[in-house]
Amino acid sequence: MIEVLRMGHRPSRDKRITTHVGLVARAFGAEKIYIPGNDTKMKETLDRVVRIFGGDFQVDVSSGIKKILHQHRGIVVHLTMYGTSLPDGITRIRTEHEEEDILVIVGAKKVPRYIYERADLNISVGNQPHSEVAALALFLDRISNGDWMDMDFGGKLKIVPDDRNKNVIEKN
Numbered sequence: 001m002i003e004v005l006r007m008g009h010r011p012s013r014d015k016r017i018t019t020h021v022g023l024v025a026r027a028f029g030a031e032k033i034y035i036p037g038n039d040t041k042m043k044e045t046l047d048r049v050v051r052i053f054g055g056d057f058q059v060d061v062s063s064g065i066k067k068i069l070h071q072h073r074g075i076v077v078h079l080t081m082y083g084t085s086l087p088d089g090i091t092r093i094r095t096e097h098e099e100e101d102i103l104v105i106v107g108a109k110k111v112p113r114y115i116y117e118r119a120d121l122n123i124s125v126g127n128q129p130h131s132e133v134a135a136l137a138l139f140l141d142r143i144s145n146g147d148w149m150d151m152d153f154g155g156k157l158k159i160v161p162d163d164r165n166k167n168v169i170e171k172n
């Protein structure tokens with residue numbers, strides 16, 4: 001099981017990027033996102049996507065960081081441009097932490113030092129600064145070997161791939 005912790009979300013500044021972090025987490029196979037800070041509008045936005053497009057993705061905006069870290073029973077992976085390389089990180093998860101649940105942390109503003117120390121692995125997706133959305137997407141793709149592409153969410157709306165038209169099946 002993979003869960004994501006979005007750290008440092010500022011409702012006024014990060015609304016759009018945090019929404020995208022949540023959408024990527026869901027679409028690429030994570031089961032839950034924590035967005036500490038009680039941004040209930042953010043929860044409504046992401047919950048609406050789940051209602052329409054399906055799946056059991058959970059959005060928690062009420063738990064605090066300490067509680068989330070304390071309750072987590074698997075490994076903590078922090079995505080940062082300073083970390084060990086993505087291929088090495090994935091290999092280490094597969095060899096040293098097989099079958100363990102993963103809490104993936106991505107930041108918004110500067111991530112505090114204790115997260116680097118608390119993480120079992122600090123993993124970089126390249127060593128250039130880019131985006132938490134890109135870093136999360138690539139990590140989830142690699143850790144799942146691309147299996148997220150075959151997920152069936154069983155939603156009310158299902159999009160059928162089509163190179164010309166919008167092909168959407170709507171369940172009643």
Ligand code: SAM
Pocket residue numbers: 078079080081082105106107108109110111123124125126127128129130131132133135
């Ligand atoms: N200014 C922030 C700082 O000093 O930490 C960085 C903000 S960055 C846009 C937001 C998040 O994107 C980071 O906390 C990290 O999770 C992720 N990120 C950005 N570049 C990354 C990279 N090359 N590898 C892994 N994660 C990255």
